[in-house]
Amino acid sequence: MVEDKTIVDFDDIVAAVNRLKGVANKTPVMTSRNLSELCGVQVYLKCENFQRVGAFKFRGAYNCIAKRLSNNPELQQKGIVAISSGNHSQGVALAAKLLGVPVTIYLPKDAPPSKIEATAGYGANLEFFDREKDDRDELAARLIEQGVTLIHGYDDPDIIAGQGTAALELMHEIPDLDLIMTPLGGGGLLSGSMIAARAYNPKIKVYGVEPELANDWDLSIKAGKRMSIPAPQTIADGVSLCTPGKLPFEILKDQMDGVILISEAEILEALSYVIERMKIIIEPSSALVVAALMKGKVPLAGISKAGLIISGGNIDPKLLSELYS
Amino acid sequence: MVEDKTIVDFDDIVAAVNRLKGVANKTPVMTSRNLSELCGVQVYLKCENFQRVGAFKFRGAYNCIAKRLSNNPELQQKGIVAISSGNHSQGVALAAKLLGVPVTIYLPKDAPPSKIEATAGYGANLEFFDREKDDRDELAARLIEQGVTLIHGYDDPDIIAGQGTAALELMHEIPDLDLIMTPLGGGGLLSGSMIAARAYNPKIKVYGVEPELANDWDLSIKAGKRMSIPAPQTIADGVSLCTPGKLPFEILKDQMDGVILISEAEILEALSYVIERMKIIIEPSSALVVAALMKGKVPLAGISKAGLIISGGNIDPKLLSELYS
Numbered sequence: 250m251v252e253d254k255t256i257v258d259f260d261d262i263v264a265a266v267n268r269l270k271g272v273a274n275k276t277p278v279m280t281s282r283n284l285s286e287l288c289g290v291q292v293y294l295k296c297e298n299f300q301r302v303g304a305f306k307f308r309g310a311y312n313c314i315a316k317r318l319s320n321n322p323e324l325q326q327k328g329i330v331a332i333s334s335g336n337h338s339q340g341v342a343l344a345a346k347l348l349g350v351p352v353t354i355y356l357p358k359d360a361p362p363s364k365i366e367a368t369a370g371y372g373a374n375l376e377f378f379d380r381e382k383d384d385r386d387e388l389a390a391r392l393i394e395q396g397v398t399l400i401h402g403y404d405d406p407d408i409i410a411g412q413g414t415a416a417l418e419l420m421h422e423i424p425d426l427d428l429i430m431t432p433l434g435g436g437g438l439l440s441g442s443m444i445a446a447r448a449y450n451p452k453i454k455v456y457g458v459e460p461e462l463a464n465d466w467d468l469s470i471k472a473g474k475r476m477s478i479p480a481p482q483t484i485a486d487g488v489s490l491c492t493p494g495k496l497p498f499e500i501l502k503d504q505m506d507g508v509i510l511i512s513e514a515e516i517l518e519a520l521s522y523v524i525e526r527m528k529i530i531i532e533p534s535s536a537l538v539v540a541a542l543m544k545g546k547v548p549l550a551g552i553s554k555a556g557l558i559i560s561g562g563n564i565d566p567k568l569l570s571e572l573y574s
Numbered sequence: 575m576v577e578d579k580t581i582v583d584f585d586d587i588v589a590a591v592n593r594l595k596g597v598a599n600k601t602p603v604m605t606s607r608n609l610s611e612l613c614g615v616q617v618y619l620k621c622e623n624f625q626r627v628g629a630f631k632f633r634g635a636y637n638c639i640a641k642r643l644s645n646n647p648e649l650q651q652k653g654i655v656a657i658s659s660g661n662h663s664q665g666v667a668l669a670a671k672l673l674g675v676p677v678t679i680y681l682p683k684d685a686p687p688s689k690i691e692a693t694a695g696y697g698a699n700l701e702f703f704d705r706e707k708d709d710r711d712e713l714a715a716r717l718i719e720q721g722v723t724l725i726h727g728y729d730d731p732d733i734i735a736g737q738g739t740a741a742l743e744l745m746h747e748i749p750d751l752d753l754i755m756t757p758l759g760g761g762g763l764l765s766g767s768m769i770a771a772r773a774y775n776p777k778i779k780v781y782g783v784e785p786e787l788a789n790d791w792d793l794s795i796k797a798g799k800r801m802s803i804p805a806p807q808t809i810a811d812g813v814s815l816c817t818p819g820k821l822p823f824e825i826l827k828d829q830m831d832g833v834i835l836i837s838e839a840e841i842l843e844a845l846s847y848v849i850e851r852m853k854i855i856i857e858p859s860s861a862l863v864v865a866a867l868m869k870g871k872v873p874l875a876g877i878s879k880a881g882l883i884i885s886g887g888n889i890d891p892k893l894l895s896e897l898y899s
Contacts, residue, residue, distance in 0.1 A: 277602050277604075279602075279624070282626075298853045299604070299852075299853060301607075303853060524855060525855075525891070527624075528623045528624060528628060528854060528855040528856075528887035529853060529854055529855065530849060530850075530853040530854065530855065531853075562853035566850070566898040567898065567899075569894070569895075569898045570894075570895045570896075570897070570898035570899040571895075572895070573891040573892065573894045573895035574892075574895040574899065
């Protein structure tokens with residue numbers, strides 16, 4: 250899968266921009282006087298909660314499928330699959346629909362009904378697997394054997410290039426950013442964002458933010474190799490993974506400036522702040538990057554403008570209710 | 575108070591734009607493919623929920639106080655007052671703070687703690703009155719006798735001119751709108767919006783939207799004179815008034831295209847839709863204009879682009895919780 254030593258470069262992101270033109274939303278960059286005062290720097294939020302399917306994941310999925318489609322006329326018949334209960338599945342489902350490719354999404358049996366409905370709403374065939382009994386890697390291998398194209402959530406250069414287009418839009422709008430942060434799950438978003446941002450400003454600081462309860466990146470960066478943790482129980486479901494992605498880890502390990510860890514209470518505090526004060530709905534994973542600045546966890550020497558990628562807005566309605574009850 | 579036959583004209587709104595420059599937020603205009611499909615026209619939301627204090631009311635309050643201040647150097651000593659439990663009080667409090675004028679806000683004793691805190695947070699002196707026992711008009715008269723400047727929520731040409739700046743920004747961005755709608759409470763927002771919008775497109779359709787349970791405008795327009803209703807019990811607290819404003823009624827009665835009525839269930843449905851699908855927090859009054867289009871209550875012959883003023887985002891946290899429980 251690794252195409253060359255650089256894996257993904259700026260040209261790949263520019264190519265993704267062209268594929269996404271007129272298809273992805275050019276999401277707004279929002280600011281808040283109060284948030285900037287609280288954080289001590291000018292803060293710019295790139296609002297991917299306003300992206301199609303409510304998350305940045307649409308960018309990578311569409312870029313990846315559109316590129317594969319143009320190289321492979323047989324894809325139309327055989328179709329594509331994704332294995333995910335999260336925003337990736339909705340991104341793949343919508344991208345496939347727009348591109349006219351048959352798509353099957355494998356969801357865990359116990360996925361929330363709202364996610365199942367949303368994915369079905371984009372016209373995908375749904376299959377269910379058992380989180381406990383079924384091995385995802387075996388499932389993936391079996392599907393690939395059948396000739397279908399599996400779209401991975403982050404371990405794919407075309408996914409990474411697509412995710413980088415959000416940061417590219419942000420840098421285009423605010424070219425003198427000197428810090429960029431994203432939530433850190435598989436690492437596709439941060440990888441693409443770093444490549445895009447460094448093309449504009451080679452010295453820009455790049456941090457990833459993850460929950461204390463899902464600290465696989467922190468452990469891995471410290472160890473210099475990918476480390477796994479037991480299934481994490483964080484409220485930030487979008488980054489609740491056990492192991493860093495292979496390609497993202499290769500891209501980020503020597504190039505990123507650090508991993509910042511956030512407690513569950515800090516996630517909730519930042520989440521409430523953004524919803525109440527900024528009047529936008531974000532998902533808990535996106536609150537990570539806001540919390541990192543609000544809680545003074547980011548080295549700010551020499552920093553005056555910080556860009557945060559708000560990854561999505563697909564919050565569990567139950568959590569929204571609990572925040573205010 | 576009526577300065578001339580036209581009460582407020584486009585030049586007053588342009589003057590307000592200049593006063594508000596660098597002070598008010600230039601709020602974003604948002605769109606949603608799904609909402610436009612549902613409504614059958616291109617829908618543009620002018621998002622005053624992202625305005626300072628979370629509502630358009632800041633525009634009118636700042637314009638009014640800034641103008642009075644420049645004409646009256648004694649204002650600084652005597653200060654200003656407002657009587658309101660809603661967004662107007664927060665708009666006046668912040669505007670006065672920014673302009674360095676002492677300000678006292680009269681709030682009903684039973685105002686929600688969140689509103690009291692927010693108003694106090696802008697540095698206003700707070701006084702409390704009893705909704706049942708105290709007469710607001712008497713209170714206002716007494717305060718004016720004391721020489722302070724009372725800032726009315728809508729019955730004031732400078733307030734109306736300030737509120738019109740939101741629609742002016744919207745028309746500047748989308749000049750070929752052929753319909754504009756706002757929630758209808760006192761009528762200041764719709765008055766200013768109509769004057770601004772007609773300067774760009776004299777034929778633009780202009781509708782106000784109010785709850786069925788607070789149908790004072792509908793009754794008044796039909797009667798050709800201002801009619802009062804008993805204190806309404808609508809969830810749309812921002813437009814829960816008994817009587818149309820005097821100046822707004824003069825401006826609107828022969829010029830607006832109609833009043834649209836929305837049920838409580840329709841308000842809740844539109845509110846949930848915007849929060850869940852568009853990922854922005856709006857208050858129930860703002861859901862009125864979305865419901866009017868979603869529910870097919872607006873004559874759409876010849877209409878292809880509709881502009882909606884989203885008045886604010888200060889939703890009662892309890893309601894937000896209940897929506898999703």
